[in-house]
Amino acid sequence: MPAEPNAAGCVVTGDDLVVRRSGHTILDHLTFTVARGQVTGLLGPSGCGKTTLMRTLVGVQQIAAGELTVLGLPAGHPRLRARVGYSTQDPAVYSDLTLSENLRYFGTVLGLPRRQLGGLIARTVADLDLTGLEGRVVGTFSGGQLARVGLAVALLGSPDLLVLDEPTVGLDPVLRQDLWQMFHRLADSGITLLVSSHVMDEAARCDYLLFMRDGRFLAEATPAEVLRRTGTDDLEAAFLRLAAQREVAAR
Amino acid sequence: MSGGMAVGGMALGGTAPGGRVISARLTLATARRVVAQLRHDPRTVAMLLAVPAVLMILLRYVLNNPLALNRFAPVYIGVFPFVTMFVVTAITTQRERARGTLERLMAMPLGKLDLLAGYAIAFGLVACLQVTVVVVISLTWLGVTLPGSAVPMAVVAVLDAVLGMALGLFASAFARTEFQAVQFMPAFVLPQVLLCGLIVARDQMTAVLRWLSDVLPLSYAVDAMQRISASASWTAAITADVAVILAFIAAALVGGALTLRRRTR
Numbered sequence: 117m118p119a120e121p122n123a124a125g126c127v128v129t130g131d132d133l134v135v136r137r138s139g140h141t142i143l144d145h146l147t148f149t150v151a152r153g154q155v156t157g158l159l160g161p162s163g164c165g166k167t168t169l170m171r172t173l174v175g176v177q178q179i180a181a182g183e184l185t186v187l188g189l190p191a192g193h194p195r196l197r198a199r200v201g202y203s204t205q206d207p208a209v210y211s212d213l214t215l216s217e218n219l220r221y222f223g224t225v226l227g228l229p230r231r232q233l234g235g236l237i238a239r240t241v242a243d244l245d246l247t248g249l250e251g252r253v254v255g256t257f258s259g260g261q262l263a264r265v266g267l268a269v270a271l272l273g274s275p276d277l278l279v280l281d282e283p284t285v286g287l288d289p290v291l292r293q294d295l296w297q298m299f300h301r302l303a304d305s306g307i308t309l310l311v312s313s314h315v316m317d318e319a320a321r322c323d324y325l326l327f328m329r330d331g332r333f334l335a336e337a338t339p340a341e342v343l344r345r346t347g348t349d350d351l352e353a354a355f356l357r358l359a360a361q362r363e364v365a366a367r
Numbered sequence: 368m369s370g371g372m373a374v375g376g377m378a379l380g381g382t383a384p385g386g387r388v389i390s391a392r393l394t395l396a397t398a399r400r401v402v403a404q405l406r407h408d409p410r411t412v413a414m415l416l417a418v419p420a421v422l423m424i425l426l427r428y429v430l431n432n433p434l435a436l437n438r439f440a441p442v443y444i445g446v447f448p449f450v451t452m453f454v455v456t457a458i459t460t461q462r463e464r465a466r467g468t469l470e471r472l473m474a475m476p477l478g479k480l481d482l483l484a485g486y487a488i489a490f491g492l493v494a495c496l497q498v499t500v501v502v503v504i505s506l507t508w509l510g511v512t513l514p515g516s517a518v519p520m521a522v523v524a525v526l527d528a529v530l531g532m533a534l535g536l537f538a539s540a541f542a543r544t545e546f547q548a549v550q551f552m553p554a555f556v557l558p559q560v561l562l563c564g565l566i567v568a569r570d571q572m573t574a575v576l577r578w579l580s581d582v583l584p585l586s587y588a589v590d591a592m593q594r595i596s597a598s599a600s601w602t603a604a605i606t607a608d609v610a611v612i613l614a615f616i617a618a619a620l621v622g623g624a625l626t627l628r629r630r631t632r
Contacts, residue, residue, distance in 0.1 A: 137632070171631075174474040178630045192630065197476040208467030212407045213400070224396040225477045253407060269471070 125152045127277050127308040132182035135172055142168045144331040150310055155303050157322030158312040165331040166312040170279050174202040187276060198227050201275035205282045207266035211255035215246060215265060218254055219272060226273035240268045243298060260287045278309045296321045316352035327355055334358040389480040397485025415493055419447035419501040427509045440511040441520050441596040442565055445588045448497050448528035452490060454552050456535030461548040479624040483536060487529065494528030514599040523595060526612050527588040533619035540626035559585035584615040
């Protein structure tokens with residue numbers, strides 16, 4: 117029986133979450149939620165802990181203290197592994213295999229039925245505009261194509277939660293726009309997306325924002341709410357203002 | 368879908384949903400994937416198949432003595448595939464870690480034993496081909512003669528190759544970079560070659576060296592090969608050596624599964 121998110125419609129709930137790596141506190145007592153069927157943006161400079169938070173969500177990073185619940189189960193629970201799609205900053209696919217060999221292998225690992233696998237692969241390949249490249253070795257792809265192969269693997273299993281680490285870095289603006297449209301289409305169909313970025317102009321494309329700096333959240337709100345609260349008219353300025361306020365408060 | 372995990376799965380750090388410790392479908396898919404990777408790299412395959420045979424041809428002309436060749440050839444047939452499989456596996460696994468595919472798989476419903484057994488099957492097949500090539504060349508062109516059938520020698524040689532692969536999988540857990548993985552060849556393998564009885568008979572070693580030699584897996588591989596080349600039939604002593612080799616293979620695979628951490632600290 118699949119686990120369901122809690123009554124509030126939160127797919128992810130962090131409660132005083134702490135993650136330490138080799139003595140350093142990377143995630144510093146985070147309490148937050150990610151709502152179902154929305155695109156939540158995780159924004160902050162590189163090194164602020166975005167990737168660590170995502171790795172903790174998908175269950176490949178140990179938790180030092182606090183709790184992290186995903187789809188009603190503790191993060192990393194074996195039953196979550198087929199329900200959470202994850203794409204890392206590096207494409208993390210086999211560069212010496214063809215596109216279809218990669219997708220076929222990862223699809224099998226995700227437990228997709230053999231008879232549906234071909235259809236699901238064709239659909240994912242078309243969604244990511246990779247049609248025609250199926251027989252080519254992935255190592256010969258351009259950076260943008262490679263990034264989409266990583267995304268294709270994350271999407272392949274029709275997960276309930278998609279965790280995408282910097283999915284649009286280095287992509288052509290047209291393609292970037294297509295991908296954001298796809299993210300919202302997926303969200304409209306009930307899938308929950310957590311998308312990280314260090315580029316503030318992507319923040320406006322999200323339904324909800326988690327602004328992160330030095331392992332802590334500066335803000336958790338919708339883009340409009342962040343702008344209203346900071347009295348700014350763009351999100352980059354809002355981030356700067358929130359960061360400055362935090363510094364003053366820390367002194 | 369049944370909840371919870373099997374105890375065995377828990378001991379190895381979790382498995383696929385439903386509590387399976389190993390899944391035939393995922394193991395075979397992994398083996399197919401590794402074979403497909405090799406197919407895209409024909410030069411590596413050519414070297415895997417040719418290097419032991421070329422070294423054997425070299426040995427034939429260096430010794431240039433049919434009696435000596437008959438004595439040494441079976442031992443070398445056991446050692447070459449062991450060494451090449453160790454290096455290839457240690458580097459392949461390290462590469463899987465460095466490129467992030469291992470982390471991706473660990474976030475997916477793949478059991479660790481599915482991965483390790485998949486590797487074992489794929490490289491085991493390569494080992495069979497490798498051993499076939501070197502055995503056929505040795506017995507025909509190079510004129511090596513055995514007191515009995517060639518089958519026991521081939522079986523032990525394939526087991527040696529699988530042993531090298533299993534140790535390579537285990538060793539790769541301790542390598543942070545591909546450079547380190549390459550250094551494991553001299554660090555893990557050469558001491559075993561020195562102590563296995565190939566260069567000096569084990570019963571002529573001092574007590575400490577003899578004791579070291581007794582706990583290293585390659586010693587039993589060489590011992591089995593020496594017995595096979597000395598006897599026309601399979602003996603209980605060969606069975607004992609093979610049992611020790613199998614135990615080392617199992618221990619290295621379980622060790623590999625234990626050192627393969629799903630979560631980083």
